[in-house]
Amino acid sequence: ELKVEQNPLFLSMQEGKNYTIYCNYSTTSDRLYWYRQDPGKSLESLFVLLSNGAVKQEGRLMASLDTKARLSTLHITAAVHDLSATYFCAVVAVLSYQLIWGAGTKLIIKP
């Protein structure tokens, strides 16, 4: 059974700092997604990572995928307050094609 683990679950940081959110998963998959959710809102797709070594960047966020290590990272560079949100990773289970979600990382960026 595929399990997805995110850490940290909660992160409070100052503006201007860098940090990384980790997403580990337990069995083989070649498809991983990162989503953002603002309080009370829906899920916004950030990145789709489809192959080993994939790296995608959008503004201050960069996501990468290492399928051999079963690890994805979401790196935040020079954080700004607007990036405060909960970030979820989700992995496609190979047999069922269902999305298996991490618990989410609540990120608070203080001015």
Add this chain to the structure above:
Amino acid sequence: DTEVTQTPKHLVMGMTNKKSLKCEQHMGHRAMYWYKQKAKKPPELMFVYSYEKLSINESVPSRFSPECPNSSLLNLHLHALQPEDSALYLCASSQAQGVDEQFFGPGTRLTVL
């Protein structure tokens, strides 16, 4: 049009009421999903429709009844709900089931009294 729409945005209902949630997409996607999300938790998959046929039912109680009238529309019929069913209900769609990025609607915030 890259949008999934949901109505209503908010719904308050008693335990004896019958109501429906609606979802629509015009992206030509052939898979549509219902998720339930409780506060501070990830979404939980409820149902998947693929090519207008129910593909996955994640052991959801029968008080939730999905319907897919056509490839663009997805309904969730609610009857005799319990207070613990209060949650954010999210609809999503993707090009095909499972293998493609899912696009989420804004959700319906449901409160059961």
